Amino acid sequence: MAAFSIRNLEKRYPGAPVPALRDFSLEVGSGELVAIVGPSGCGKSTLLRMLAGLEAETAGEIRLGERVLTGLPPKDRDLALMFQSYTLLPHLSVEENLAFGLKLRGEPRPSRLEKARAIAKTLGIESLLRRLPSEISGGERQRAALGRAILRSPAAFLFDEPLSSLDAQMRLQLRVEIQRLHQRVRVPMLFVTHDQGEALTLGDRVVVLDRGVMQQVASPEELYRRPANAFVASFIGAPGMNLFKGRIETNENGSARFVSPALSYDLTPAQTAAIKPHTAITVGLRPEHLRRADASEALLRGEVTAVERQAGQATLYVQSGDVSFAARVGEDFSARPGDFSGWTFDPAAVSLFAGPGETRIDL
Amino acid sequence: MPRPSRPPFLLLAPFFAVLALFWLVPLARGLWISMQGNTLFGTPAFVGLENYRGLLTDARYAHALRNTVVYCGMVLLAVLPFSLFLAHLLRHVHKTLRGFLHFCLLLPGLTPPLVLALLYLLVFHGPAGLLNSVIVRPLGLPGVDWIADPRFIKFSLVLLMLWRWTGFMTLIFLSGIEGIPGAYHDAARSEGASAWQRFRHVTLPLLRPVTAFAAAFLLLDTFVLFEGGYVLLGGSGGTLDAGLLLVSYAYVTAFTLGNFGTAAAVSFSSLPVLLIALFAILAWGRSRAKPGRAA
Numbered sequence: 001m002a003a004f005s006i007r008n009l010e011k012r013y014p015g016a017p018v019p020a021l022r023d024f025s026l027e028v029g030s031g032e033l034v035a036i037v038g039p040s041g042c043g044k045s046t047l048l049r050m051l052a053g054l055e056a057e058t059a060g061e062i063r064l065g066e067r068v069l070t071g072l073p074p075k076d077r078d079l080a081l082m083f084q085s086y087t088l089l090p091h092l093s094v095e096e097n098l099a100f101g102l103k104l105r106g107e108p109r110p111s112r113l114e115k116a117r118a119i120a121k122t123l124g125i126e127s128l129l130r131r132l133p134s135e136i137s138g139g140e141r142q143r144a145a146l147g148r149a150i151l152r153s154p155a156a157f158l159f160d161e162p163l164s165s166l167d168a169q170m171r172l173q174l175r176v177e178i179q180r181l182h183q184r185v186r187v188p189m190l191f192v193t194h195d196q197g198e199a200l201t202l203g204d205r206v207v208v209l210d211r212g213v214m215q216q217v218a219s220p221e222e223l224y225r226r227p228a229n230a231f232v233a234s235f236i237g238a239p240g241m242n243l244f245k246g247r248i249e250t251n252e253n254g255s256a257r258f259v260s261p262a263l264s265y266d267l268t269p270a271q272t273a274a275i276k277p278h279t280a281i282t283v284g285l286r287p288e289h290l291r292r293a294d295a296s297e298a299l300l301r302g303e304v305t306a307v308e309r310q311a312g313q314a315t316l317y318v319q320s321g322d323v324s325f326a327a328r329v330g331e332d333f334s335a336r337p338g339d340f341s342g343w344t345f346d347p348a349a350v351s352l353f354a355g356p357g358e359t360r361i362d363l
Numbered sequence: 364m365p366r367p368s369r370p371p372f373l374l375l376a377p378f379f380a381v382l383a384l385f386w387l388v389p390l391a392r393g394l395w396i397s398m399q400g401n402t403l404f405g406t407p408a409f410v411g412l413e414n415y416r417g418l419l420t421d422a423r424y425a426h427a428l429r430n431t432v433v434y435c436g437m438v439l440l441a442v443l444p445f446s447l448f449l450a451h452l453l454r455h456v457h458k459t460l461r462g463f464l465h466f467c468l469l470l471p472g473l474t475p476p477l478v479l480a481l482l483y484l485l486v487f488h489g490p491a492g493l494l495n496s497v498i499v500r501p502l503g504l505p506g507v508d509w510i511a512d513p514r515f516i517k518f519s520l521v522l523l524m525l526w527r528w529t530g531f532m533t534l535i536f537l538s539g540i541e542g543i544p545g546a547y548h549d550a551a552r553s554e555g556a557s558a559w560q561r562f563r564h565v566t567l568p569l570l571r572p573v574t575a576f577a578a579a580f581l582l583l584d585t586f587v588l589f590e591g592g593y594v595l596l597g598g599s600g601g602t603l604d605a606g607l608l609l610v611s612y613a614y615v616t617a618f619t620l621g622n623f624g625t626a627a628a629v630s631f632s633s634l635p636v637l638l639i640a641l642f643a644i645l646a647w648g649r650s651r652a653k654p655g656r657a658a
Contacts, residue, residue, distance in 0.1 A: 052553050074552040087550035091568040100564070101554040148554065158553075 002065020004028035004051075004156055004188040009060030011046050011212075019058070020046045021212045028156075031186035034217075035203030037196050039235070043212040044192045048160050051190065052081045064155055064188075075104075080149035084161040086141045088133040094120070094144050095129040101152040119147045123177065139170030146177060150185070157181075157189040163198065175202065196236050200224065208232045226351070230358035233284045233351060239315065241284040241351065242325035250277045258283055262323035265299050268347050270363045275352065282358050284351035287315060290327040290343045298342025300325070304335050316341070397627035407624075414628035424629065426604055427612035431586065431633070434517055434608060438524045438585045439578055445525065446532035446577070447570075451562075453537055468530030479527060480593070484510075487519045494522075510596065513605035520606055524585055532577050539573030540566060575648020579641050586610075586637055609633045 004027065011021040021043040028034045036044045049055040051062060053074035062069040069077050088097045096103075098116035103109075120126040123143050128136050133144070142162055149157060159178070163171045179202065182189060193199050199206045200220040208215040208223065208231075216228035227233035233241035246260025248267070256272040258265055258281065267275070275281065290300070302320030309331075316327045316335055327343060335341060352361040400410040418424045449468075456464060471479065486493045489508030500506055509519040543566060551561045587610060596606050607615075609629060617626035 049549075052549075054549050054552060075555040075557060077553075079553060081550070081553035083546055083550060085544070085546045087546045089547060089551075089565065089568070091571070100551075104551075104555045104557075104560055104564075145550075152555070 002067070002155060002188075003030050003032075004190070005063040006051070007061045007063075009047070009050060009062065010058045011043070011050060011055070012058040019212050021050075021209075024060070024214055026207060026214075026217065028188040028190060030188055031182075032204050033182045033189040033191060033202060034205050034207060035191045035193060035199035036207045036209060037193055037199035037235075038209035038215075040194060041211070042209040044194075044209050045160055047209075048081070048158050048190060048192050052079055052158055053077050054081075078152075078155045079158055080152060080154035080156075081158045081160065082142075082145055082149050082162040084164045086133065086138065086145070086165075088141055088144055088148070090133050092132075093129065094125065094131055094133065094136065097133065097144055098129075098147050098151055100148060105152075115151055116147075119151050120144075123147050137170075139166050139174060142166060142170075142174055143177065146174070146181070150181065153185075154187070156187050157185075159189070159191040159193075161193050164193070164195070171198075178202065197238060200236070208235060210235075226360065226362075227284070228360050230282050230284065230353040233353070237286065239287060239326040241286055242290075243353075244283045244285070244323065244325075246281060246283065248275055248277050248279055248281055260323075262302070262320040262325070263300050265347055271347070271350075271352060274361050274363050275354070279354060281361075282353040284353060285325070285345055285349070286328075287326040288328040289345045289349045290325075291345060292329065292333075293342045293344035295342050297344055299345065300343040302341060302343075304337050304339045304341055306337055307335060318343070393627050394631060396623055397631050399624045410624070414624045415632060417625065418628055418632055423604065423607070424612065427607045427609050427629075428633075430517070430605075430607055431609045434520055435582055435585050437517065437521045439581060441521055441525050442528050442532055442581055443574065443577060446529050447536050447574075449529065449533040450536035450540055453533065454540065465534060468533050470530065471527045472531035479523075483519075483523050483526070487522075516596070516606035520588070520608075524581075524588065528581055528584065532581065535573060535577050536570065539570050542573075543569045572648045575644050579644045579648075582640060582644065583637075586633070 006024060006026045006028075009021060009024040010019055012019045024043075024047060026034065036047065038044050046055065050057045051069070053069065053072060053076075057070065060070070064077070064079075088094070089100065092100065095113060095116050098119060099107075099112040102112035102115065117126065117129065120129055123146065125136075125140055125143050125147065128140055128144070133141055136144070145162070162178075163174055166174065175198070178191070182202075191199070191202055193202075200223070203220060205217055206220055206223050207217045208228075210231050216223060216232045218226075218228075223232065223236055227236060227241065230243055234243055244258075244260045244263045246258055246263070249257050249259050251257050251266065255269075256267040256275060256277055258267060260283070263283065293299070295301070300318075300320060302318035302323075302325070304316050305319045305324070306317040308315040308317070312331055314329050314331060314333055316329060316333070318325055318327060318341060327341075329335075352363075353359060354361055397414055398409055398411055399407040400413065453461070453464060474482075484492075487509035489495065489506065489511055492509060494509060495506040507515050509515050547565050547569065548561055551565050556564065588608070593611070593614070596611070613626045613629040616622050616629060
């Protein structure tokens with residue numbers, strides 16, 4: 001099976017000051033699922049629409065295996081695109097919607113309906129075959145839309161936030177369905193979402209996009225542990241990494257110290273070696289890296305402003321002067337909004353970002 | 364919780380009063396007249412359904428009915444596809460030009476029908492009409508007397524409706540087309556649909572309610588078309604009655620022959636036909652393809 005290969009893709013809308021997508025290159029192996037995540041307006045949907053041929057690129061090349069897709073109309077690209085909005089045709093039954101793509105290719109009715117029934121069975125919607133889209137739930141519609149996409153055995157799958165308009169339960173079920181499809185069908189898949197959690201669970205690799213520029217492409221692990229810049233650090237994770245902007249000062253004994261309004265700490269020798277003194281720097285700390293500490297040894301202090309309980313754990317939002325940060329604690333914590341709290345962390349666990357793009361300093 | 368009570372009906376009463384006064388009363392009166400004999404001269408007498416029975420054997424009535432059905436069908440088949448086509452063209456017109464074109468399209472529909480009818484006369488007139496001198500003769504064809512030649516009278520009437528309503532119908536279709544969510548087209552395109560297939564499988568079916576409305580509207584206006592036919596054909600059926608419609612037959616019967624009873628019967632006899640046709644069209648517009656049926 002063929003791999004997707006995207007080279008220097010660019011999209012400029014007439015009149016727009018900056019391109020919607022800039023110099024985007026990515027290889028998606030066959031059988032690989034790459035999730036593309038970013039805030040709204042980052043260019044992720046534009047990217048997908050260009051891949052599908054629904055929008056023309058300004059520059060760049062798209063290949064699928066040996067085939068050059070650039071310039072081909074959507075119908076000749078042999079891709080399946082699944083949308084956020086429900087796109088089953090309202091006047092056709094589920095069965096006919098499933099078979100729609102085959103019908104367009106002139107496949108005879110008995111054979112295409114048979115295939116529709118088979119796919120409906122694997123998706124658990126065989127009881128809905130005769131219903132109209134308006135007579136089934138949102139989750140069932142998306143299931144049918146997925147079935148319609150699968151039925152043609154396309155050379156690649158593109159998902160444009162297909163789960164965003166579903167309720168949590170349905171989203172989970174359909175996500176599993178997509179993962180199953182991913183296991184079964186060894187073709188490239190691109191999954192666009194604004195939900196970083198979804199991207200991390202689904203993607204073999206994850207692309208983070210911001211304002212049309214690729215920020216990082218990496219495995220979910222890597223993305224989480226070693227974000228390439230401060231944007232990725234704060235975007236990935238729920239809540240994202242706490243960022244503290246400050247400066248590097250030199251202690252009397254020659255070691256380096258990070259100083260910022262909310263947080264000050266002595267750098268580890270490795271960090272000291274990697275950083276020039278007297279530079280502006282951003283320190284990133286995951287909420288789960290913070291531990292409660294007595295006033296005597298606390299590196300961070302602040303007032304708890306909000307408590308968010310999740311299953312088995314909780315997130316505290318803490319305000320320290322103008323800076324607020326989040327901390328993950330176990331469920332046996334005792335804190336209420338208004339409490340004063342002290343926090344410490346392992347200096348080796350922090351991420352450091354510096355420079356104009358606040359890029360990661362590798363140690 | 365809210366109980367159905369009298370106030371809503373009370374509040375609606377003025378509307379129903381006006382409706383009754385200006386619609387139901389004349390309707391009932393018309394029905395009454397249709398059951399009278401000797402309506403213009405002598406003493407009117409109640410004759411029951413005699414006038415209606417007379418129509419059954421009236422060859423001219425049958426002719427008018429056939430003409431009306433053919434003519435309505437021709438108008439629908441000419442105006443609707445043509446407007447749909449124009450609407451598609453209009454979608455690709457540059458924005459700045461669109462407003463002006465919309466205005467032009469609406470103009471014939473906004474002009475009083477009588478004024479339009481006089482304009483038609485300028486167009487369709489045999490020796491001096493525009494249609495002949497600008498289009499037909501320059502093509503090297505012999506001029507056609509659109510109004511007097513029985514072979515062309517119905518076409519003149521159809522052209523008249525085409526002229527009058529195409530613009531308005533185009534705008535109705537245009538708004539219908541623009542109301543179809545783009546996602547359906549995107550989905551169809553990525554499923555492999557060509558432009559024609561998208562028109563056939565997305566636009567047309569989703570336009571069905573709009574089409575039904577347009578058809579019903581057009582049918583009503585075509586059926587009761589009077590001014591155009593009256594001016595064009597001078598209130599008669601035209602040569603050999605080729606342009607005789609039910610409305611013009613009713614007019615001729617009442618005001619030329621002075622037989623109001625029969626004329627009222629002509630009018631009323633068409634009511635069920637028209638109602639059935641309208642309901643059929645509107646029901647078609649609301650129905651969706653039945654599950655399991657090929658679409």
